[in-house]
Amino acid sequence: MTTYPDPSRSILQYISPYQPGKPIEEVKRELSLTDIIKLASNENHLGAAPSAMKVLREKLAEINYYPDGAGYELKKALSDKTGYKPDEIILGNGSTEIVELACEAFLDEGCNAVTGWPAFFKYRIAIRIMGGIPVEVPLKNFTHDPEAMLSAINDKTKLIFIADPNNPTGTMVSPSELEQFILEVPENIVVVVDQAYYEYVPPEKRIDVMKFIRQGRNVIALRTFSKAYGLAGLRVGYGFARPELVTAMNKVREAFNCNMMGQLAAAAALDDDDFVRKTVELNREGLQTFYRGFDNIGLNYVPDSMTNFVLVDTGRDVILVFQELLKRGVIVRPMRGYDLPACFRVSTGLPKDNEYFIEKISEVMRSFI
Ligand SMILES: Cc1ncc(COP(=O)(O)O)c(C=O)c1O
Secondary structure, eight states: OOOOOOSGGGGGOOOOOOOOOOOOHHHHHHHTTTOOOOOOOOOTTTSSHHHHHHHHHHHHGGGOOOOOOOOHHHHHHHHHHHHOOOGGGEEESHHHHHHHHHHHHHOOOOOOOEEEEOHHHHHHHHHHHHEEEEHHHHHEEBOOHHHHHHOOOOTTEEEEEEESSTTTTOOOOOOHHHHHHHHSSSSEEEEOOOOTTTTGOOOGGOHHHHHHTTOOOEEEEEEEESSSOOOOGGGOOEEOOHHHHHHHHHHOOTTSSHHHHHHHHHHHHHTHHHHHHHHHHHHHHHHHHHHHHHHHTEEEEEOOOOOOOEEOSSSSHHHHHHHHHHHEEEEEEEEEGGGOEEEEEEOOOHHHHHHHHHHHHHHHHTTTO
């Protein structure tokens, strides 16, 4: 067979594809298992907000139409809920897409974006796709190091991504520290504060991004319906920024990026405070179950997660642990791709699943002694 030249852009040699959590069906097929617990993708195991389910059932027959490309109703609902004006809101196919839109709108080829490391893997990919250079500043004590990130800025820096709280560590810098950081970043640079786990964070630890946006600063806050609202499969994320930044991102956005069912479900879910409260409470209990279990086995982990997951250090090649857990029907996320070859990340699930996971990880770790 003739081998034709590889037509890929040269930049692709620097990009490894994003590796999502292993799907349940794949594990069932590969290991001939029937009962699988997936605690690998920080999803909401309570399900989706009931108000969202209701509107989905009612509106399903309308999917022959394109969605509202301007997202009028969802932006209005977000505006009513948060106080941001509709022109300060950008919608995305998940907040992941808004990471891409920010790179497309603000990152010139050959320029750089400062991030922490290990942090959300998608930043690295989105920066590279635009021909930008990720400047990855090591975390300190598993937490973003604002001082070191400020020192990493140079005259080629266009963007900063700071996940607050961070994935995969679950940690946050204090609100005062983050606010000081934003004030010290040169004005021309866009600071993206990724708040994907915002609803899980106690109110006193949340930073007031609106203050900076209303001051006209180049700050974007990212949020999502994938976690606390339980709509990961519908892919709806959103961001807040001053209207000029929203306009710039809208220029590079695909017109119908946010799908119809997603917009409807998200707008309905916003009213479901009760569901979010239950989710957050269940998560708090789940984290306690994990901490107790890890302490009993003597496993190291990053404590005080502000998210719905925990980073765990197994002290050995994590792939072995991952495979042993898989055989027992539990999917966690190994963190080798994040330069943490001994660690996995585990999301909280339903109480019985959390207990089952702790039972199985204890069994697996004992088997290595
Ligand atoms: C820090 C962070 N940002 C963004 C996202 C993306 O969420 P989505 O694209 O589902 O809105 C995630 C998902 O895991 C995340 O951990």
